[in-house]
Amino acid sequence: MFSDKTRKYLVAESREEFLKKFGERNFHVEKFMFGEVIFVRDENDVYAFENKCPHQGAKLDGCWIEKNKVVCPLHQYGFNVENGRGNGMHLETYPIIENKEGIYLERTYFSWFGE
Template identity: 45%
Template sequence: MFKRTLKWYKIFESKEELLDFFGPWKTALFKNTFGEIMLAREEESFYAFKNRCPHQNKSLEGCSIQDGFVICPWHKYAFSCETGRGHGLYLEKYPIKFEEEGVFVGKEGWSLFG
């Protein structure tokens, strides 16, 4: 039977590499075979979102982050960094974790073998 699983994808070798990727910015668009991930940071917190705004399915590239909310660049809808919720919609959020081996983002999917 198919089972829902969380698979972790390594996106950077280290936290330092992630910080270099951000440069002076608080948000950065990351692309790889995992797809497009909107990365955001606020002080010591890091977040990862699917790069699609739930309002009109547009890219979040150019979004900003303020007081714990991601602000979409198109119509300025604000979504909570913690829950993804905003304006009755949900911005799809990915878990992010830091390990000795690197920085990982989790994505749910279906697996035949678990």
């Protein structure tokens, strides 16, 4: 049986701990079992994306947010921060969930076997 599955990954136990990971930069990269994720700060907002540009596969380290788009540093293509769409391509985006237990990255993926 196949279906979409959603899984949460703990990123930090508090907002302070989470923001500390960025240091002086506007981004923070973290590896998960499914791949590398880049968290990008834009003033009070933080977004999460797959750390691989859909254009030519560059890492997004050094990217920035401009007019509701994350801009790849290599060729400056922009992708919508909410749905990852841009220039006829799609960048994977991940919701960030905050609750009493901490900060979580949420990932939805397709599963053939229900797991």
